[in-house]
Amino acid sequence: MRLTRMFLPTLKESPATAEVVSHKLMLRAGMIRKVAAGIYSLLPLGVRVTRKVEGIVRDEMNRAGAQEVVMPVVVPSELWLESGRWDDYGKEMLRLKDRGDREFCMAPTHEEVITDMVRGEVRSYKQLPLNLYQIQTKFRDEIRPRFGLMRGREFVMKDAYSFHATEECAEREYREILKAYTNIFKRCGLEFRAVEAEAGPIGGSFSHEFMVLADTGEDAVVSCTSCDYAANVERAEIGASEVAAAVVDIPALEKVSTPGQKTIEEVSGFLKIEQASLIKTLIYKVQKQDKKEEFVAVLLCGDRELNVVKLVRLLGAGSMELAEDVDVERITGAPAGFVGPVGLKIPVYADWGVDGIRGGVTGANELNTHLLNVASGRDFTPSYADLRLAGAGDACPRCDGVFELRRGIEVGHIFKLGTKYSESMGATFLDENGREKPLIMCCYGIGIGRTAAAAIEQNHDDGGIIWPAPLAPFDCHIVAVNIKDEPTMKVADALYSELQEKGLEVLFDDRKVRAGFKFKDADLIGVPVRITISANTVVEGSVELKERRGGEARLVKIEDVAEEIQKIVGEG
RNA sequence: CGGGGCGUGGCGCAGUCUGGUAGCGCACCUGCUUUGGGAGCAGGGAGUCGGAGGUUCGAAUCCUCUCGCCCCGACCA
Numbered sequence: 001m002r003l004t005r006m007f008l009p010t011l012k013e014s015p016a017t018a019e020v021v022s023h024k025l026m027l028r029a030g031m032i033r034k035v036a037a038g039i040y041s042l043l044p045l046g047v048r049v050t051r052k053v054e055g056i057v058r059d060e061m062n063r064a065g066a067q068e069v070v071m072p073v074v075v076p077s078e079l080w081l082e083s084g085r086w087d088d089y090g091k092e093m094l095r096l097k098d099r100g101d102r103e104f105c106m107a108p109t110h111e112e113v114i115t116d117m118v119r120g121e122v123r124s125y126k127q128l129p130l131n132l133y134q135i136q137t138k139f140r141d142e143i144r145p146r147f148g149l150m151r152g153r154e155f156v157m158k159d160a161y162s163f164h165a166t167e168e169c170a171e172r173e174y175r176e177i178l179k180a181y182t183n184i185f186k187r188c189g190l191e192f193r194a195v196e197a198e199a200g201p202i203g204g205s206f207s208h209e210f211m212v213l214a215d216t217g218e219d220a221v222v223s224c225t226s227c228d229y230a231a232n233v234e235r236a237e238i239g240a241s242e243v244a245a246a247v248v249d250i251p252a253l254e255k256v257s258t259p260g261q262k263t264i265e266e267v268s269g270f271l272k273i274e275q276a277s278l279i280k281t282l283i284y285k286v287q288k289q290d291k292k293e294e295f296v297a298v299l300l301c302g303d304r305e306l307n308v309v310k311l312v313r314l315l316g317a318g319s320m321e322l323a324e325d326v327d328v329e330r331i332t333g334a335p336a337g338f339v340g341p342v343g344l345k346i347p348v349y350a351d352w353g354v355d356g357i358r359g360g361v362t363g364a365n366e367l368n369t370h371l372l373n374v375a376s377g378r379d380f381t382p383s384y385a386d387l388r389l390a391g392a393g394d395a396c397p398r399c400d401g402v403f404e405l406r407r408g409i410e411v412g413h414i415f416k417l418g419t420k421y422s423e424s425m426g427a428t429f430l431d432e433n434g435r436e437k438p439l440i441m442c443c444y445g446i447g448i449g450r451t452a453a454a455a456i457e458q459n460h461d462d463g464g465i466i467w468p469a470p471l472a473p474f475d476c477h478i479v480a481v482n483i484k485d486e487p488t489m490k491v492a493d494a495l496y497s498e499l500q501e502k503g504l505e506v507l508f509d510d511r512k513v514r515a516g517f518k519f520k521d522a523d524l525i526g527v528p529v530r531i532t533i534s535a536n537t538v539v540e541g542s543v544e545l546k547e548r549r550g551g552e553a554r555l556v557k558i559e560d561v562a563e564e565i566q567k568i569v570g571e572g
Numbered sequence: 573c574g575g576g577g578c579g580u581g582g583c584g585c586a587g588u589c590u591g592g593u594a595g596c597g598c599a600c601c602u603g604c605u606u607u608g609g610g611a612g613c614a615g616g617g618a619g620u621c622g623g624a625g626g627u628u629c630g631a632a633u634c635c636u637c638u639c640g641c642c643c644c645g646a647c648c649a
Contacts, residue, residue, distance in 0.1 A: 012598065012610060013584050017642055037641065143573080146642085263649065282649070308647070322647060336649045363649090463609095481608060516609035523609090534608070544608095 001474070002496075003509045007044050010521050020216055022456035023148030025465050029525050038145025038153030045525065048473035049452050050156065054135055056187045056470060057158045057446055064180040066131035066160050071113045073137055077103035079112040083424045094141045106139035111421045111443060114161045118439065119427035125165040128429065128439070129173055133160030135448065149449035150409070150457075151218075160444040163422075165431060170440045174416055177444045181210055181412050184446070189468025190455055193408065195221050196231040207415040210446075211408030212454035221408040222390045226401030231390070234309060236403070238386050239395035240352055250359050253342070253379060254372040262337025264302045267370060271361060278302030279354055279362045279374060281339045283323040283331060283346075286315055295323060295331055299341055299350035299382055301357065305389040314349065314385050338363040340371055341380040350382035409454040410447075417441040459549075465526030466549050469569040474507040475499075476565050477527035481515045481534035491543065492533045495561060502562045504569075523548070529565050 011028040018024040026032045031046035042050060058068065074096075080086035085093075086105075094106040107113065114132060122130065135158045145153045160177070164170040178194060185192045190212050197209040209232055211221050223230035231237070261270045268275045282298045296315070300306055312320060325336055331346060332339045340362030341348050354360075360374045376382065392405040422428065422438035431437055452471065459466040467473070476499065480492040489510075496508045507527055509518045515534075522530050532544040537555060545564055546553035556564050 009582090011583065015583065016578090016585090019643080034641095143646095144643095280649075306647090320647095322649080325649095328649085339649075479608095484607090514607055514609085514611065516607090516611085518610090519608075520610045532608080536608095 001507055003507060003511050006507075008525075009043070010524055018148065020147045020150065020457065021460055022150060022216075022453040025456055025460060025524070026148055026453065029465055032149065034148075038142060038151070040149060040152060040154075045473050046452075049467075049471055050448055052471045052473070053188065053448050053451050054156075054158070057184055057448070058135065060180045060184045060187070061133050061158070061160060063183075064131070064176055066133045066162075066177075068134060069114075069117070069132045070134050071107070071110050071117070071136060073107055073139070074104050075107045075110075075113055077105065079116055079425075080105065083112050083115075083421055085112070092140045092142065094139050108138055108140040109445075110134070110136070110138075110159055111161065111417070111441075112425065115421045115425045115427045115439075115441070118161075118163055119422070119425060122163065122427075122429055122439070125429055125431050128163055128165045129169050131160060131162040131173060131177075133158060133444070148453060150453045152449065155450070156448040158446040158448060162442045162444075163427075164440040164442075165429065165437070167440060170416060170418075170442055174414065174442050177414055177442070178208060181414065181444070181446070185210055185212070185411070185451075187470055188451065188455065189470050190411075190451075190458060192411070193221060193223055193230045193406075195223070195408075196229075196235050197413065207413065209410050210412035212411050212451070212458055213406050213408050214454060214457035215407055216457050217407035217409040217454075219408050219410055221406050222392070222394070222403040223406065224396035224399060224401040225404050227396060227399040229396050229398045233390050233405075234307065236390035236394075237397040238352070238388065238390050239397040239400075240386075250375045250378070251373045253374065255364055255366075256370050256372055257368060258338075258370045259368045261368075261370070267361065268302065271370070271372075273361055275302040277357060277360050279340070279357060279360045280304075281341055281363060282306060283328050283336075283339060284311070284320050285323045285327065286317045286320045288315075288317055295327065295346045297339075297341055297344050297346055297348045297382075298387060299348065299354045300388055301351065301353040304351065304353060304391070306351075306387060307389040310385070310387050311349070314387070332363075332365045334363060334365045334367055334369075338365065338367055338369060340365055340374070341382060342371060342374065344380070348380060348382040349387065350376065350384050351387040352384055353388060354382070355384055409450065409457060411451045411454050412444075412446040414444040415442060417443055460526075463520070464524035467526045467528060469528045472526070472528050472569070473505075474527045475504040475569045476506055476529040476531055477522050477525070478506060478508045478531045478533065479515070479518045479522055480508070480510055481518075481532060483510055483512055485535045487538045488533050488535050491538050491558060495531065495533070495543070495558065499562055499565065502566070504562070504565060529568050531561060531565075 008030045010030045014024040014028050018027055030043050032040045032042055035041055077086055093108050096104050138157050139154050142153050145151055162173045192210055192212045194208050194210050197207045220233040222233055222236045258270055261267045264275055264278055268278060280300045280302050284296050286294045286296055298306055328336050355376055358375055362371050362374050364371045392403055394403045419438040419440055422441055427439045428436045429439060455468060455471050456465050478492055478496055480488055482488055496506055499506045526548055528548050530546045537543055542555045542557050544553045545556045
């Protein structure tokens with residue numbers, strides 16, 4: 001593509017509204033333009049990158065035996081009423097009416113549609129398993145869209161759904177796609193982790209997220225430094241490590257006045273005691289499954305956070321929330337900030353870490369007062385469990401390694417759905433014994449635009465984007481330093497044709513602007529290889545080759561250019 | 573949903589407090605010079621100041637309403 005003819009509006013300054021690098025660079029490099037909050041148009045360069053991601057995804061999905069379908073964006077309410085999600089999905093689902101006042105939505109996901117498609121056709125176990133996928137636009141009316149393509153309202157997603165006669169078969173397929181996803185993100189040239197994750201509101205029994213590692217990621221991920229365990233911190237289990245110390249040599253409890261010192265930081269600073277030696281006490285209001293309410297206390301080391309999901313699971317609760325101030329005072333006798341486990345009449349749960357605190361500090365359940373020399377087992381007896389949010393240095397639950405903490409961008413998510421949709425929507429088949437059973441389902445998603453954005457978050461410098469070769473909009477970028485110089489243009493034109501004939505995608509900057517201007521644009525756009533053609537090197541039959549990802553420019557004989565580029569971008 | 577902020581040429585902003593008839597940088601067009609890291613000079617085009625209503629001799633500026641966009645928070649002791 002000749003730059004003089006390409007719709008590629010690059011920007012020197014970045015629009016004020018862009019917050020994260022990928023968003024800024026996509027705007028500056030002329031890949032996207034905003035149409036409304038969380039809604040973007042893709043410009044030619046954006047389309048090229050998107051197609052690269054889609055191509056890899058499509059290829060690996062097909063290879064894994066999945067078949068491509070396309071489902072509608074606008075879906076009638078009936079299907080959602082059947083699954084129960086018309087009411088459950090809430091405001092994230094954009095609803096609309098047609099001229100006959102019939103209700104529809106812009107599909108935020110397609111479980112209902114695919115289940116409907118399959119239930120109409122699949123009758124027998126002989127037709128299973130089946131894996132169908134699509135690459136389609138979805139709409140979720142996010143509370144707060146942000147970060148460009150990273151968290152838009154309208155976005156392109158590859159979603160796949162598999163259908164099985166048996167659990168074993170479903171799990172086998174789940175493993176297959178896990179492998180396929182690993183191939184996909186490897187081929188995209190991204191550093192990523194497949195992590196154990198919470199299944200979330202979509203439901204199901206287990207799930208993995210694919211996280212592209214980048215400091216700007218919205219999610220926190222722990223991974224073991226010595227085995228391959230990795231998990232979203234929301235999910236991560238922690239291995240037991242703290243060993244209980246002997247209780248004997250701890251001095252007696254002592255009250256200390258701590259006027260106005262409520263937070264962990266304040267108490268820690270006031271008493272000159274490490275945050276880790278403080279015992280944080282949270283009072284939670286728990287909604288049990290049978291709708292009864294109960295209050296519980298949760299203890300954590302002062303420097304750690306509670307993982308609410310772990311507590312919910314431990315108690316088998318329906319939901320829970322922090323107790324209101326009035327409830328805290330009624331139950332403990334003190335306002336929030338001065339609460340402690342000693343003498344509490346409600347059930348007390350503690351994270352394992354608390355067992356390691358000897359001679360700790362807690363609230364005294366008395367205004368402006370804390371207790372010193374508190375010891376678990378002597379002064380209070382909690383039920384211990386793994387309750388804290390995992391962090392760096394915590395023990396791995398699978399081996400004796402420890403966690404490191406990284407940030408990640410969720411680009412893929414796979415779930416085992418089970419029979420949630422097939423049961424509610426009557427998608428059944430007849431097994432070998434002629435018995436009717438609900439189909440067992442799994443679903444598998446990949447955010448296409450988000451993957452491109454994540455690639456930028458992970459691969460950029462001050463000058464702009466540094467595309468991993470497989471996602472790059474072009475393989476190489478020819479810069480003709482001076483278009484008025486005839487020898488230069490002769491070589492540039494010839495190379496442009498030759499490289500294209502050899503199957504390379506070539507961007508040719510033939511604009512009448514100064515060299516520096518072209519170099520800046522080239523760095524911004526981030527094509528892997530730049531070929532600089534100028535009068536002084538052309539005389540000796542060579543041109544300059546420079547890789548976007550570091551490295552010095554080097555002279556290459558004109559006849560060797562194609563081969564060199566193919567070596568770098570890994571084609572041919 | 574709660575809190576905060578912003579809408580002024582394509583982009584980034586000043587001007588608003590203290591009303592007087594719109595300005596700067598980038599981009600764009602023309603010419604000359606320049607030509608390896610976002611050139612210089614000269615000339616030029618482009619804005620119903622988000623929209624509606626009001627106050628006033630006069631409104632980008634003050635008041636009311638409205639629309640749009642952005643940020644922070646939504647499990648914190």
